[in-house]
Amino acid sequence: MVNPPSRKIDERLYVNRYNVHSENHLHVDQSKCQECRDKPCTFSCPVDDYVWDPELKRLTVFYEGCVECGACVVVCPYHKIALDYPPAGRGVNFRFG
Amino acid sequence: MSTEKFDAIVVGAGPAGTSAALTMAKGGLSVALIERGESPGAKNVFGGVVYKWPLEEMIPKFWEKAPIERKIIDHRMVILGKDSGFSVSYKDDYLGMETRGGFTALRSRFDPWFAQQAEEAGATLVTSMPVSEVIEEGGRVVGIRAGRGKENELYAQAIVAADGVMSTVLQKAGIRGPPAAEDVAIGLKEVIELPSDTIESRFNLKRGYGARLDYLGSVARGKSGGGFVYTNSNTLSVGIAVLLSHLLELRCKPYEILDEFKSHPVVAPLLEGGRVKEYQAHLIPEGGLQSIPPLASRGVLAVGDAAMLCLYPEGTNMAMASGVMAGKTILESKKTGDFSIQRLMLYERLMKESYIFKEHSRKKNYHNVLTSGDRFNTDYPDAITEIMRNILVVDGVDRGTKHAAARKVIRDKVGYVRVLRDLYRDIWSALPW
Amino acid sequence: MVSEAGVGPNILLAVKQVPDVSELRLDPVTHSLLREGVPSVLNPYDRYALEAGLRLKEIHGGRLTVVSMGPPQARKALQESLALGADEAVLLTDRAFAAADTWATAYTLSVFAKTIPFNMVLTGLKAIDGETSQVGAELAEFLDIPHASYVRKIDLRGDMQGVTIERQLENGYDVWELPLPCLLMVAKEFGQPRLATLQGYIRAKRQKIRILTAHDLEALGANSAYFGLKGSPTFIPKVSPPPAKPPGTIWSGDPKESVRKLVDALSREGFV
Incomplete structure (x- = not known):
């Protein structure tokens, strides 16, 4: 079973303004995920977008809460994550910034 | 449809990009300023301080009209222990006059205002438009793409990459990759x-x-x-x-x-x-001097975070200053009609003589301090807490004994030699002032 | 006025700039929407109407004019419409138009509509701020033309003499034939609206938005007593939130056990 993102993050994201695009903009090539020891994307992401499912051996990507920081791209030891920004001003739009 | 070519395309309407666009638009160039957020600032995050320089050079007396949150007159530096804090602060109304000490701002308000200045000067601001590709011809970047088809292409004599630390433009142009986790x-x-x-x-x-x-x-x-x-x-x-x-x-x-x-x-x-x-x-x-990519390469000028120009705690000023210099460089090219890669190297020369590089050179050890400076994050804070607690609790033990104990703490926790070396060198990289 | 046959339809599209729903707050005293500091966007329902207009234009040619009544910031919605391919944008803006209800809004829009030739008027189904779904129908009445709502498909006859439409219903759809000119309120089932292109945006930035004030509309024969707040017969005595729904039930733990409980509950309620 996939562990849903922690409650705390849900509460945090609730205050943000999102205009969620219908397509995922976080492209993950999962060919290396199984052998990836630390899976740094699962703890470095400030909004818990990446959750590893140990049963299905698969990464679930909750792109809807993405704040487009790029940490996942930087920390992936196999360089298998690409961040395409959502089109037409979609995604997060900070009210304060 | 329209195949017109702009003098310059600036990708990213943050402080760096808008500074470049404003500088060029004032000089009469045709500039497209392309922002991926719904409005400028919508995708941006910063700590919160903008500085008088070099904003004032672009917009004299900006403090009378810019969306300033508060003018900073009180600068406090706090060294945190586990449960304690040792502060040094400087408060001065002088710093509040004309925002000499900087001002706090919110990006969703400041950036649209700043971009509006560029628009009023004649730049064409396009929002909600993420640039996804660069167009290359003859070994240089001649345009950008923001989606599929000709309708999403745009060409220019020069490109300014002001699209932040994850810069799509620099990555797609092969000028640098994503930053390293150490940087x-x-x-x-x-x-x-x-x-x-x-x-x-x-x-x-x-x-x-x-x-x-x-x-x-x-x-x-x-x-x-x-x-x-x-x-x-x-x-x-x-x-x-x-x-x-x-x-x-x-x-x-x-x-x-x-x-x-x-x-x-x-x-x-x-x-x-x-x-x-x-x-x-x-x-x-945070990579400092060694992480700065080629600033003028293949027709692309890198500014602001895209050029990794940031030195804790300053960033917006360096972003703006680099944007201005990129703008001036392209203005020069326009004057002579020479947009060659060689001519655009002027930007790199201007940068190397500037405040930005002086600061980066001065703090060249910054990155070392960051990656290996555990003593600044653990040893010194612990020592300060121990010493201050011992000294400030009046318990009948004489100060002479307490000072001797303090010296022992320093010797045991960090070592005198280390302290002297840090004072001589690394501390100036670690401190924000 | 109706344009001549054979040159493609003249389509008028009425759009609204609305506060982003995620930001909505009500003024506790006046019960009106607090728009200040709230980012404004093109009413999402209007995007479907705009998409309908653009597709008709692609098939039949013609001209698409977008009109909006609102504060000067509504330029943004119009600019976006231009970026997507509208030919002309008109903003009706004046303090006198402020706080208009649906009747006054429809009246004001109708004054402008009567000054241009059109074969068809398009609107969104409703605006996400007020959600009244009234302005379209009222505008049709002011223009004395037939209208249809929940429109999901539009087949315009080449001779510009009529239109066949499909109306989305809960359990199916209606097929209607309407004469022209008519007003169609487009539903989201019409299809995914397109995204603006970079070149489209740049062209839009250079296009001028025609501005008309209360004075301008009076010169066109409008009665200024019907503008804005004073022209609005609607009075809102009180705004209250909808009654809270009873809380849902969550069964956690063993999935099989949870599913069994769910099935039990559903059959108890007579759903299965």
């Missing part, structure tokens, strides 16, 4: 709402004036990181930054560090009763 910090920030009266009484401020509190020491579980509390009109910008490579060593969630910072006994009372209005995250260039 960026992950910054997390919350905007916390409090009544302006409460902010003024809590931070001992007059109306319209503000304080910036920068926290060092035990912020990120002994790793390289810092925290901040900046005062806005009726919100506080509260955040932390931790070197991404250190976060990987800690193997913890970055917001756990933010939560620890917010609940630190020295910080928590400042935030009490506040309501979180926004939660943000961003990568901050």
